[in-house]
Amino acid sequence: MVGLREPLGADVVKSLVSKLRSLGLHGKEELQAVLCLLKTTRVVNRGADIVRPGDRQKSLTVLLAGVACRYRMMDNGRRQIFTFEYPGDTCDYHRYVLQQRDDPVAAVIDCFVGVIGYGDLERICEQYPQVGLVFRRAMVLEARIFLERVINGAHRPARERIANILCEQLLRLERSGMAGDVIPLTQVDLADTAGLSVVHVNRTIQELRELGALSKRSHSIKVENRHKLIQVARFDGTYLDVGQVARG
């Protein structure tokens, strides 16, 4: 992980800026204001929790580098992953809105996170209403991803389901500025997201490799033929688009 040493370096906040821009925050003044509030930054190692479900919290957590996942441990010991988070995404806006216990977020690979105090956030939203709007938009986009997960679980066969998840992650990786065709998830992560057994995920991955969608090189999920993957998934990524951001 290069560049994680210097907190608030230009390369680190770049993802956040790009995310805010895509959500319709264009004013340099507003952008600068948000960045200035980004306080204590820290590294979270793969596997560790970035935010824990505890009740009291005084600041919003923002992912600046890496990949994280919002998940829940079921009482049968299984883990359900709801969504992945990429640089620029907030990890716990829900808890900010509804001061209450919420699901934990864990680092899927080594992560770098920043923090914005609730007080600062309130003040900036008051001063620049556009900022609050941007967070609301991000929340709607997240909700849409949840809906996609519902559809996935309900009526798509395993191959399409896995392919869909991979398509989404590929797109979001790219948009967050993490170029590359390797999706940094384990088959266990995928199984916990798709609600399938690891065994079946493995077989499905092999099918996708046979179809030429994924690289045959084992021990990593590498997209070989992006178009093929989208086709197998019957993927329509419009739910990830912000569209015309005029007002709200």
Add this chain to the structure above:
Amino acid sequence: MVGLREPLGADVVKSLVSKLRSLGLHGKEELQAVLCLLKTTRVVNRGADIVRPGDRQKSLTVLLAGVACRYRMMDNGRRQIFTFEYPGDTCDYHRYVLQQRDDPVAAVIDCFVGVIGYGDLERICEQYPQVGLVFRRAMVLEARIFLERVINGAHRPARERIANILCEQLLRLERSGMAGDVIPLTQVDLADTAGLSVVHVNRTIQELRELGALSKRSHSIKVENRHKLIQVARFDGTYLDVGQVARG
């Protein structure tokens, strides 16, 4: 449907007031202000769409009586229901936030809806920040329901799954002021929510009847033993709670 004739009668807005209160809007002035903005009200018959996914919209739709569902038609002809809506719930806040095509909402039973113009809404949120906060809280609560649906689809067997959905609806029915132990959904509705075939839903319902959770009386889903149903579902309804509403 009694009382649907007189628009904005006290009994009709009662559900909305109770919902707003539960979300932390206590000031009489704010409450009154919201109610005053409730404009054209209308009846939507069972089966008809309350909001269509079209792009342009100038007002927020609020359900005042009845039960509705947010759904999507899949290209294989199947319908996926994401969530049900009860009196006091807004139908299309997502579209207000992110000016973009969104999923339709249909009346599950005869409904009565009201409308608040976007302009009015903006003004009132500016004047009373607490009002905007309340809508954000409602959105977080809705997102939690989506997550519950993801979990349902992923790793719960049919009986638990159906029972869970029924528990949620029972609780929300009660909280919206619609007393009674009959859940006004067809088995088709349930199948479209749970992502199961109608046939299997039917068999599962019969299991729940055998277990004493549901009334044996056919052609309606009537809760016979609430405790038993919760037990079978292993239902934990805390995701529907607002909790301490102090700030946000």
Add this chain to the structure above:
DNA sequence: CGCCTAATTGAATTCCCTCAAGATTCGTGG
């Protein structure tokens, strides 16, 4: 070089689906 995690393979089983037909209830109009 060895340990630990992740990936892979096989076999038996279970849950749920599809297809197909029949029964019940309800609304509607004669």
Add this chain to the structure above:
DNA sequence: CCACGAATCTTGAGGGAATTCAATTAGGCG
């Protein structure tokens, strides 16, 4: 008030997709 049609619900049988259990192989890191 009854008859009819349309939903909705119910029941049976056979098949397929994904699960569980169990064991093996491969890579990455110290």
